[in-house]
Amino acid sequence: MSSRTTHVPxxxxxxxxxxEEHVRTDRPAQTPPAAxxxxxxxxxxQRSLASEMRAIRIxxxxxxxxxxxxxxxxxxxxxxxxxxxxxxxxxxxxxxxxGTHGVSLKTFIYPGILCISVMxxxxxxxxxxxxxxxxxxxxxxxxAPVRRSSIVIGxxxxxxxxxxxxxxxxxxxxxxVHVPYDPLxxxxxxxxxxxxxxxxxxxxxMIAVRIKQMQSFxxxxxxxxxxxxxxxxxxxxxxxxxGWLTVLNRIDPLTYAVDPMRRLVFNHITIxxxxxxxxxxxxxxxxxxxxxxxxxxxxxxxGLGMLAIAIWEFSTTE
Amino acid sequence: xxxxxxxxxxxxxPAHPLAIEVRGLVKRYGEIEAVRGVExxxxxxxxxxxxxxxxAGKTTTINMLCTLVKPTAGSATVAGYDVMRExxxxxxxIGLVFQDxxxxxxxTAEQNLRLHAELYGVQSNLVKPRMRxxxxxxxxxxxxxxxxxxxxxxxxxxxxxxxxxxxxxRVLFLDEPTIGLDPQTRRSIWTYIRELKxxxxxxxxxxxxxxxxxxxxxxxxxxxxxxIVALDSPETLKAGVGTDRVTIHTDDDEAAxxxxxxxxxxxxxxxxGAVSFGVPAGEEFVPRLFQDWDPAxxxxxxxxxxxxxxxxxxxxxxxxxxxxxEEDQSKQRNRVMMQVMTGGGRR
Numbered sequence: 001m002s003s004r005t006t007h008v009p010x011x012x013x014x015x016x017x018x019x020e021e022h023v024r025t026d027r028p029a030q031t032p033p034a035a036x037x038x039x040x041x042x043x044x045x046q047r048s049l050a051s052e053m054r055a056i057r058i059x060x061x062x063x064x065x066x067x068x069x070x071x072x073x074x075x076x077x078x079x080x081x082x083x084x085x086x087x088x089x090x091x092x093x094x095x096x097x098x099g100t101h102g103v104s105l106k107t108f109i110y111p112g113i114l115c116i117s118v119m120x121x122x123x124x125x126x127x128x129x130x131x132x133x134x135x136x137x138x139x140x141x142x143x144a145p146v147r148r149s150s151i152v153i154g155x156x157x158x159x160x161x162x163x164x165x166x167x168x169x170x171x172x173x174x175x176x177v178h179v180p181y182d183p184l185x186x187x188x189x190x191x192x193x194x195x196x197x198x199x200x201x202x203x204x205x206m207i208a209v210r211i212k213q214m215q216s217f218x219x220x221x222x223x224x225x226x227x228x229x230x231x232x233x234x235x236x237x238x239x240x241x242x243g244w245l246t247v248l249n250r251i252d253p254l255t256y257a258v259d260p261m262r263r264l265v266f267n268h269i270t271i272x273x274x275x276x277x278x279x280x281x282x283x284x285x286x287x288x289x290x291x292x293x294x295x296x297x298x299x300x301x302x303g304l305g306m307l308a309i310a311i312w313e314f315s316t317t318e
Numbered sequence: 319x320x321x322x323x324x325x326x327x328x329x330x331x332p333a334h335p336l337a338i339e340v341r342g343l344v345k346r347y348g349e350i351e352a353v354r355g356v357e358x359x360x361x362x363x364x365x366x367x368x369x370x371x372x373x374a375g376k377t378t379t380i381n382m383l384c385t386l387v388k389p390t391a392g393s394a395t396v397a398g399y400d401v402m403r404e405x406x407x408x409x410x411x412i413g414l415v416f417q418d419x420x421x422x423x424x425x426t427a428e429q430n431l432r433l434h435a436e437l438y439g440v441q442s443n444l445v446k447p448r449m450r451x452x453x454x455x456x457x458x459x460x461x462x463x464x465x466x467x468x469x470x471x472x473x474x475x476x477x478x479x480x481x482x483x484x485x486x487x488r489v490l491f492l493d494e495p496t497i498g499l500d501p502q503t504r505r506s507i508w509t510y511i512r513e514l515k516x517x518x519x520x521x522x523x524x525x526x527x528x529x530x531x532x533x534x535x536x537x538x539x540x541x542x543x544x545x546i547v548a549l550d551s552p553e554t555l556k557a558g559v560g561t562d563r564v565t566i567h568t569d570d571d572e573a574a575x576x577x578x579x580x581x582x583x584x585x586x587x588x589x590x591g592a593v594s595f596g597v598p599a600g601e602e603f604v605p606r607l608f609q610d611w612d613p614a615x616x617x618x619x620x621x622x623x624x625x626x627x628x629x630x631x632x633x634x635x636x637x638x639x640x641x642x643x644e645e646d647q648s649k650q651r652n653r654v655m656m657q658v659m660t661g662g663g664r665r
Contacts, residue, residue: 039518040448042440042486044410051439058436066424069465136420140481143386144437145409 047145055146056154063125063158067165073124077166081117085110085177101275106177108279111189111261112234114170115254118193119200119229121166123221125159126204130217148315152205156307159201160194167193178269185268189261195296196257199303206310209317228254239281250285253302259283260292337362337489337521338383342392345378352378354544355392360523360537362488365515367535368525369628375544376525377417380493383523384414397488410438413482413490417497419474423467427458427477430466431484438485452480455517456510472503479510483518490514492524496531508534529628540632547635552628559626559634562600564607565592570616577615582607589639596630 045051067073089106096105132138141151171189174181207224211217231245232254241249249255259282266280283290338360345353353375360366368376381387383396385405394401397411421430428449435445453459456476466474475495482490495511496504508531511522524535532538532552539549548555568574571593578586578595586595597603600623611618624630633639 040444040451040486041518042435042444042448042484044438044440044485046410047406047439054436054439058433062422062425062429062433065429066422069424132422135423136416136418137422139386139416139418140420140422140434141437143384143409143414144434145406145439146437 044145047147052147052150055144055150056157059141059151059154060158060161063128063155063162066128067125067162074166077117077121077124078169080120081113081170084113084116085173089177099278101272101278103269103271103275103279104178107179107265107269108262109235110174110177110179111265112229112232112258114167114189114193115196115232115257115261116229116234117170118163118167118197119225119254122159122163122197122200123204123225125162126155126201126208127214127217127221128159129155129205129208130211130214133212134214149311152209152307152311152314156198156201156205156310159204160198163197163201164190164194167197179265180268182268185264188264192257192261192264192296192299195299195303196254199253199257199299199306202303202306202310206306206313209310209313228252231255232258234258237279237281238283250283253299255283256290256295256298259290260295263292335362336360336395336398337364338366338394338396338523340379340383340392340394343379343382343389343394344391345375345382345387346390351544353382353389356539356541356544356546358539358546358549360489360521362521363515363519364536365511365522365534366524367532367538368523368541369527369529369532369538369632370525370541371527374541376527376541377493379541380491380523380525384412384491385409410485411488413485413487415475415478415482415490415492415495417493419478421466421474421478421481424465426463426465427453427469428462430477431481434481434484440485448484448486452483455483455514456480472499472507475499475503475507476510479507483514483520486518487520489521489523492522494525494527496526496528504528504531529632532628538628540628540635542632542636548631555631556626556628559596559630561596561598561626561630562603563594563596563624563626563630564600564603565589565594565622565624567592567619568616569619573616574618577612581610581612587637589633596634600624 085106089104089109093105100108129138132141142148168190171186171193174186179185204221207220208217211220231248231252233249234254238246238249238255238259262280263282266276271279283295336359338358340356340358343353343356344351356375356379368379370376378387382389383394383401385401385408388402396408399407399411401408422433425433431449431453432445435449440448449462450459453462456479458473458477458480461469461473466477469477479490479492479495482492492511496507499507511524512534514520515522526532535552537549537551538555539546540555541547550558566574571588574593575586575588578584578593584595584597586593588594604621604623607621608618629639
């Protein structure tokens, strides 16, 4: 089981295949060369918790195998965060220096960029449900004697794993934007992005279950992801905004992932109190400063809620 | 036919005499009745063919038997389990090969089978030997590590058959297993199916709209417009037609049909662009035809005589050839599809 290397179609594609096909079809009525062995008869047990766990695990593993096979995706998913972080971050530095109190703009937007790259990967992973439906594979899972919820849970966990892997790559880049590699800081960021990856994948799956075509999903994604990103405060502090934007910002779930992560980063770098006040004002609800733990809890709850909806939806379709 | 035996409640009856039993099965999509009360039984170990033009209701029937679609009325048992009340038990005991591909092209052949085995909960220590067996049977063992995306259509279909067999199902459903494949690959797929039947205790239920393929089945049911119009072994059905088919190409088909009726008392029709009719002894009829053919009649350009085929069986029961029937039904099919796509088919 451990040797699950994925062969990317390479040189031995077309010609080898054709030849092979002919060899087989030219001698149709032959049994395999080996002496007629005993027929291996297996049986399918009744549904049980163990079989559901097995189903969850294999669906989860499939997401990982697919991600590994799709190296292009890993690379392309990195382009956008790198652009934001280094091009936008460096380019706008001069413009922003008046307001950042000596803190690098790159450091400031780093938590937000981490969140958005996790978010994008998570949404793309969720999109695989739409692919599966279009290419028929979903049917193979739907007719299996397992609960629909096992399939959804496996999917969400798989997508979350893939997305947090993307997050880890961004975490590795911390040093380039003056964020120290402090174990506690890294652990905290890792935990937060794991939660976010889970919540966003659940959210994506919830949407994807209802959508039949990839184009529609991409459209919906653009419509939801970009606004969530811009409104969340990934690129600006969440205080002193116009009233309407403050309201939107507080509704945006991504706000509650970016904010504690930024606080964590700022706790581990040396900056002036003025900078702290300006750049990390924290999220307030009617004047109440929302603690980081509550924020993290909200993300987790939202994720669980959306997972429940996704399961319910998936169980009632087709 | 054997008496119906209900075995609900028992766990995996060893040898149920009937692999499939269907009573008054109906499926309605809105106002369209896709399946209109079909009844049949398939014995354990049989290769049973479901035959008919596209849109006759074959896939809908198969989907109901596989618990993918809920019947509007009627009942069915598969491997001794009720398709409505014991869905999971049915699913554990059937293998499915769909009309449309359902493989994961990003994964290797082995990974696809492994995934299937895990989803079905196949005993871990048996996964490897079983996988080897099914892959060797369809001749893809040496390609097990190749990504499915590199496979040809025929290889994919074979792999799907292998996958459907991974969990040793009692009944294997094949929905148009050879559709869209070249004749050579089609033949080899049939070889695998026959081979499979000899090796494993399995019942095979398949649909096809290739008449020539139905000859491979032990028994066939002919379906048209949502109903079964004939059910027997291919030989019996063909013998039942009793006539040979004479096909003539003429300069004026309409006039030729009239002439045939007046002169010879045979009722001819236009089938696939030629005048066609059935007579008891075809070879003997041809000389008579030319002897008595009035020079005033439209001239005959070619004649062919053929022994009854299943296509003739189909024609004798439905009055049209399977291809013509498909053209007729394509409009209706489109309507059904529209209904399904706009949500009318969702339950």
